[in-house]
Amino acid sequence: MFEDSWDSCAVDKQETASQSTELDLSKATGRVRSPLKIERDINGNLVKSQESEDAGTKPDLAQQSLLNKLIRRTLVENRNQVVVLQADPTSPLYSVKSFEELRLKPDLLRGVYQMGFNRPSKIQESALPMMLAEPPQNLIAQSQSGTGKTAAFSLAMLSHVNPENKWPQCLCVAPTYELALQIGQVIEQMGKFCPDVKLAYGIRGNGLQRGISLQEQIVVGTPGTLLDWTRFKIIDPKKITLFVLDEADVMIATQGHRDQSIRIQRQLLKTCQMLLFSATFEDSVWRFAEVVVPDPNIIRLKREEETLNTIKQFYMVCRNKEEKFEAISNLYGCLTIAQAMIFCQTRKIAAWLCTALVNEGHQVALLSGELTVEQRAAIINRFKSGLEKVLVTTNVCSRGIDVAQISLVVNFDLPVDIDGNADSETYLHRIGRTGRFGKRGFAVNLVDSGLLTIIQEIETHFGRKITKLDSENLGEFEELYH
Numbered sequence: 001m002f003e004d005s006w007d008s009c010a011v012d013k014q015e016t017a018s019q020s021t022e023l024d025l026s027k028a029t030g031r032v033r034s035p036l037k038i039e040r041d042i043n044g045n046l047v048k049s050q051e052s053e054d055a056g057t058k059p060d061l062a063q064q065s066l067l068n069k070l071i072r073r074t075l076v077e078n079r080n081q082v083v084v085l086q087a088d089p090t091s092p093l094y095s096v097k098s099f100e101e102l103r104l105k106p107d108l109l110r111g112v113y114q115m116g117f118n119r120p121s122k123i124q125e126s127a128l129p130m131m132l133a134e135p136p137q138n139l140i141a142q143s144q145s146g147t148g149k150t151a152a153f154s155l156a157m158l159s160h161v162n163p164e165n166k167w168p169q170c171l172c173v174a175p176t177y178e179l180a181l182q183i184g185q186v187i188e189q190m191g192k193f194c195p196d197v198k199l200a201y202g203i204r205g206n207g208l209q210r211g212i213s214l215q216e217q218i219v220v221g222t223p224g225t226l227l228d229w230t231r232f233k234i235i236d237p238k239k240i241t242l243f244v245l246d247e248a249d250v251m252i253a254t255q256g257h258r259d260q261s262i263r264i265q266r267q268l269l270k271t272c273q274m275l276l277f278s279a280t281f282e283d284s285v286w287r288f289a290e291v292v293v294p295d296p297n298i299i300r301l302k303r304e305e306e307t308l309n310t311i312k313q314f315y316m317v318c319r320n321k322e323e324k325f326e327a328i329s330n331l332y333g334c335l336t337i338a339q340a341m342i343f344c345q346t347r348k349i350a351a352w353l354c355t356a357l358v359n360e361g362h363q364v365a366l367l368s369g370e371l372t373v374e375q376r377a378a379i380i381n382r383f384k385s386g387l388e389k390v391l392v393t394t395n396v397c398s399r400g401i402d403v404a405q406i407s408l409v410v411n412f413d414l415p416v417d418i419d420g421n422a423d424s425e426t427y428l429h430r431i432g433r434t435g436r437f438g439k440r441g442f443a444v445n446l447v448d449s450g451l452l453t454i455i456q457e458i459e460t461h462f463g464r465k466i467t468k469l470d471s472e473n474l475g476e477f478e479e480l481y482h
């Protein structure tokens with residue numbers, strides 16, 4: 001059933017020549033299109049654009065070619081990147097200690113090494129001793145996207161449980177079905193050599209009868225289901241000794257989740273250890289964290305540390321959605337070198353873009369809120385396993401997705417709040433889908449000409465430059481990248 005609905009979207013399954021072709025986009029997409037003519041004013045802003053048979057493709061092709069080159073180079077460099085960064089004290093991946101020195105149990109060490117982790121990251125090195133301390137300590141922790149927070153608290157849960165006790169001892173709350181599944185998969189991988197530790201998923205559709213107590217020691221789920229499970233005595237909250245709240249910033253952005261999380265937390269004993277993780281800490285997140293986590297240790301970043309150096313950010317000015325579509329179409333070759341995510345502000349735009357790209361002969365997957373959770377999970381799995389290379393999505397189910405191969409994030413629309421101001425937190429989450437664990441990545445923002453102030457707001461918020469991607473300063477980009 002799901003496959004059917006997918007197939008209507010992914011019309012063209014042909015291998016795109018663009019993966020090996022740098023310049024000729026008409027060949028890459030398998031059809032000849034009339035090029036877009038673009039003229040710019042002295043500041044490089046678009047002043048005119050029209051269909052023309054004879055000229056005008058150069059800027060787009062040059063941009064595409066440059067990004068293409070940079071992404072390819074990046075993929076080669078990424079192979080050694082983690083080792084280099086883990087030896088650089090300024091990197092969030094740096095650590096002084098080894099996993100052995102963090103005193104993980106031998107079975108967990110085996111799991112960690114089998115996952116290919118050689119050394120802990122900064123957040124793992126600093127948070128794990130606090131999370132494993134006796135007597136237990138509470139923790140509120142912030143670290144950049146993709147720097148190993150999930151791995152850190154998964155290790156803490158696996159270290160914490162007593163496998164002989166056949167009841168839930170660790171409760172982990174995540175804001176979405178997809179994230180709960182993803183966290184569970186990490187726990188399963190890491191805990192591979194701890195056969196007596198069992199995991200249950202407290203997510204919609206995982207129906208359990210009232211009064212039947214769980215025997216699994218670790219439960220990961222979403223706030224609504226977990227709250228029901230405590231009410232129906234499927235979980236005894238008084239026996240929970242470690243409570244983890246992941247992606248707190250995303251949690252409180254979802255209606256009802258904040259209150260449900262607090263209602264779960266209030267049923268726990270005062271002695272229960274509380275951990276809260278977030279990539280951003282706006283005042284509202286901070287107030288929530290203080291309610292949920294009493295007397296905490298705190299690990300926090302400075303604002304300018306929140307964005308990763310490894311993600312290069314660009315923007316292009318477009319006059320309307322058709323021009324944005326044209327830009328994406330021209331960038332398609334770059335999108336498919338590795339994998340890419342394209343973020344749209346609404347489901348309607350995401351659906352429009354997906355259809356337009358498919359009509360153009362491109363293969364893309366669409367992930368948006370109206371799909372069932374099972375359909376969403378299936379699409380994410382296809383994307384994670386590389387069966388889909390380009391994912392068009394909205395904000396709704398995209399945060400926290402961990403796919404190492406994403407080299408490019410495109411903001412088809414810049415994220416804005418209901419007042420039309422820049423939504424910097426969402427921006428950070430979106431671009432954090434690339435540049436995972438030291439890999440280099442690119443973010444390209446397609447900016448409506450009337451919304452240039454939003455880009456400036458985001459630049460000011462994080463204190464980072466977002467460079468205009470323009471045919472006139474292509475040389476600068478190459479230098480910039482070194």
Ligand SMILES: Nc1ncnc2c1ncn2[C@@H]1O[C@H](COP(=O)(O)OP(=O)(O)OP(=O)(O)O)[C@@H](O)[C@H]1O
Nearest residue numbers: 117119120121145146147148149150151400402437
């Ligand atoms: N010590 C390590 N060595 C190598 N790879 C690691 C290490 N820790 C985590 N990773 C990998 O890095 C990627 C990102 O880690 P993780 O998902 O834990 O980050 P995160 O901080 O939770 O991200 P987000 O903020 O987006 O939720 C994952 O693919 C994970 O397997």
